[in-house]
Amino acid sequence: HNFYGPKSYPLLGCLISFWKNQSRLCEWYTDLLRESPTQTITVQRLGAITTVVTANPENVEHILKTRFDNYPKGKIFKAILHDLLGNGIFNADGDLWRMQRKIASDEFNTKSLRNFIVDSVQTEITERLLPLLLQACQKGSFVDLQDVLRRFSFDNICKVAFGMDPNCLDLSLRQSDFANAFDLASHLSSKRALSLTSLEWRVKRALNLGSERLLADALRVVHDFATEIIRGRSAEVNDLSPQDKPDLLSRFVALAKDDVLDEQYLRDIVVSFVLAGRDTTASALTWFFWLLSSHPKVEEAILKEINDEYDSGLQDSYENMKGMQYLHAALCESMRLYPPVRYDSKYALEDDFLPDGTFVRKGSWVTYHPYAMGRMDSIWGADCMEFDPDRWMEDGVLVPQSPFKFAVFQAGARICLGREMAFIQMKYIAISVIRRFRLRVDPQHKAESIPSLSASMKNGLPVRVERREASSSPPAL
Numbered sequence: 001h002n003f004y005g006p007k008s009y010p011l012l013g014c015l016i017s018f019w020k021n022q023s024r025l026c027e028w029y030t031d032l033l034r035e036s037p038t039q040t041i042t043v044q045r046l047g048a049i050t051t052v053v054t055a056n057p058e059n060v061e062h063i064l065k066t067r068f069d070n071y072p073k074g075k076i077f078k079a080i081l082h083d084l085l086g087n088g089i090f091n092a093d094g095d096l097w098r099m100q101r102k103i104a105s106d107e108f109n110t111k112s113l114r115n116f117i118v119d120s121v122q123t124e125i126t127e128r129l130l131p132l133l134l135q136a137c138q139k140g141s142f143v144d145l146q147d148v149l150r151r152f153s154f155d156n157i158c159k160v161a162f163g164m165d166p167n168c169l170d171l172s173l174r175q176s177d178f179a180n181a182f183d184l185a186s187h188l189s190s191k192r193a194l195s196l197t198s199l200e201w202r203v204k205r206a207l208n209l210g211s212e213r214l215l216a217d218a219l220r221v222v223h224d225f226a227t228e229i230i231r232g233r234s235a236e237v238n239d240l241s242p243q244d245k246p247d248l249l250s251r252f253v254a255l256a257k258d259d260v261l262d263e264q265y266l267r268d269i270v271v272s273f274v275l276a277g278r279d280t281t282a283s284a285l286t287w288f289f290w291l292l293s294s295h296p297k298v299e300e301a302i303l304k305e306i307n308d309e310y311d312s313g314l315q316d317s318y319e320n321m322k323g324m325q326y327l328h329a330a331l332c333e334s335m336r337l338y339p340p341v342r343y344d345s346k347y348a349l350e351d352d353f354l355p356d357g358t359f360v361r362k363g364s365w366v367t368y369h370p371y372a373m374g375r376m377d378s379i380w381g382a383d384c385m386e387f388d389p390d391r392w393m394e395d396g397v398l399v400p401q402s403p404f405k406f407a408v409f410q411a412g413a414r415i416c417l418g419r420e421m422a423f424i425q426m427k428y429i430a431i432s433v434i435r436r437f438r439l440r441v442d443p444q445h446k447a448e449s450i451p452s453l454s455a456s457m458k459n460g461l462p463v464r465v466e467r468r469e470a471s472s473s474p475p476a477l
């Protein structure tokens, strides 16, 4: 059977090259996956669980769809996020996951939730984002676009998940305790994954020491806050209808009238949504605006599409936004090269063979790697490193790619539930900003990502905001 991987030694495995490449793990895996004949490698090193990493679409389909039941999140991953998420959808497997998935995907398919998402995004844009950018434009100072986008998506996901507005994008206000605690709790929870062994954080947790003590304090703030909102909402339960209380929590509360979902379970579900929906869209848009700043032709083509669509009459409507296929292609193209979730690991319950012949031993990790997949000639052709939205277009129409090839939102049964919401948010922001402003990235800025699971830009993205002249539609703020 197939076995490719980094240079390894008896006992140590690939420990030495792993340490050498620690600051560039994604790039290192990408190089190794390119060299492997089937774009799959097996990584073994002292002290770590064996991991099969793949950038092969057939293998990805096998893991995420064909043998879905053999590749759950697994106990180790669940333990890391359990204090924050409990059994919420993002952290559950089996029947617990299936039940939440069914309810949540039914709700995500309703028109009323979609309208609510559109309204929340539009309000956040007109009342906070555009005034903030206009002010930066008048002052002529740099603004950290990544920070602005993160605040935007936190406000927005809280409104959609909880029906609550933390008002993070209003920089004149003190950041809410909930937002601070949520930031800290998610940061410290994911840091657990970087511990050498889970024993390290488990001992600290048992003794309430260091980062684990900080985490416990932050979790208390997050959970108390969420519980308070849930109690308030449950008291109103009889008056709830999707029209006047359209957020996700209210929908789950309405379904929990017969005690199917208890208070803690409701809390885990909504907190899961906040975690899943907060930094991903902000990360996608940060890299998108950074790429646009060095690809003026793409920016012009997007602006033309926007102006054509607006000239056709329908202002700021969902249909207008949906119609913009080149913009959609440009966003996909940007996430192909800079996926917000760079890699994602599953746990093998039983021995298995992947379609390319790679053996997976029971108890190992299996990682699919969207970042490396976007950089494979075998998938996207020799020009795979170029940012070219046209590769998604045929005769002016967007041609979607297989989700097993473009696995940025995962694929199969657990495909991201928020992808439509993410596109609504990204497209509205892109349209509103590009129509009115030109963002100039600080020429001194070096775009580097922080070596972590999510693709944040190190030191943010400093941009200067300029008013766009002579656009066919004036910048009404």
Ligand code: HEM
Binding pocket: 089, 090, 101, 157, 272, 273, 276, 277, 278, 280, 281, 284, 339, 340, 341, 344, 345, 408, 409, 410, 413, 414, 415, 416, 417, 418, 419, 421, 422
């Ligand atoms: C560009 C933006 C986004 C990207 C690239 C993205 C990507 C992903 C990925 C890779 C997963 C799989 C994670 C895993 O199972 O380990 C996922 C799951 C999920 N995402 Fe997203 N996401 C985005 C935006 C959102 C938003 C805005 C929401 C909020 C509604 C959301 C809600 C979820 C949920 C609830 C899951 C768990 C689904 C399940 O396990 O059944 N995502 N997303």
